Amino acid sequence: xGWFSKDIATLDDLFVHTSRDIYYAENxxxxxxxxxxxxxxxxxxxxxxxxxxxxxxxxxxxxKEVFRLHGVEEKGVxxxxxxxxxxxxNEVAGEVEDKRVLDAALIAAAQAVEHYEITRYGTLVxxxxxxxxxxxxxxxxxxLDEEAxxxxxxxxxxxxxxxx
Ligand SMILES: [Fe+2]
Ligand SMILES: [Fe+2]
Numbered sequence: 001x002g003w004f005s006k007d008i009a010t011l012d013d014l015f016v017h018t019s020r021d022i023y024y025a026e027n028x029x030x031x032x033x034x035x036x037x038x039x040x041x042x043x044x045x046x047x048x049x050x051x052x053x054x055x056x057x058x059x060x061x062x063x064k065e066v067f068r069l070h071g072v073e074e075k076g077v078x079x080x081x082x083x084x085x086x087x088x089x090n091e092v093a094g095e096v097e098d099k100r101v102l103d104a105a106l107i108a109a110a111q112a113v114e115h116y117e118i119t120r121y122g123t124l125v126x127x128x129x130x131x132x133x134x135x136x137x138x139x140x141x142x143x144l145d146e147e148a149x150x151x152x153x154x155x156x157x158x159x160x161x162x163x164x
Contacts, residue, residue: 015127015136016072022120023063024076029113030056032086040106041099048153049110055146062139069135085112100161107158114151121147 008014033053040046067074089109096102121144128137 011127012131015124015131016070017077018120018124018127019063019066019070020075020077021079022117022124023060023067023074025079025082025117025120026056026060026063027076028079028082028086029117030060032089035090036093036106036110039093040103042103045103045106045157048150048157052110052146052150055150059143059146062143066136066139069133082113082116085109085116089113103161104158107154107161111151111154111158114147114154117147118144118151 008017030053033049033056037046037049037053040049064074089106089112092105092109093102096105121140124140125137125144128134128140
């Protein structure tokens, strides 16, 4: 189903489609995070990825709750954007040998993921409110806040990283 498919007629349809997009993305991210934990050269970054891995499990649970409250089937729709971001992260990380540079590459890749999630959740929170569903909005806002906090931590890691 494409973005402008005739299956999407209302803001509510768009909300469901976009929730399924980020649900798919979160599931891809949980599959990618163990690899990032393994690749991260610094103990601090490893810990950061592990923490966000656990958070991601919680975010998936909240999305399931949104589907349940909405009364729609809990399922994902393929999101080519996150697939490409994760693929690029893998490719770049595979090419870097210097540990400090690899740290920087992984931070940059992870920030790209967080920014994708922030844009999706930011939109979904606004739409949930427009649809009069503060219950959906509050669950999605919790995910949004975790992504924003993770992005801020990653940015700080990047700044504090010893120069190569
Ligand atoms: Fe997430
Ligand atoms: Fe995230």
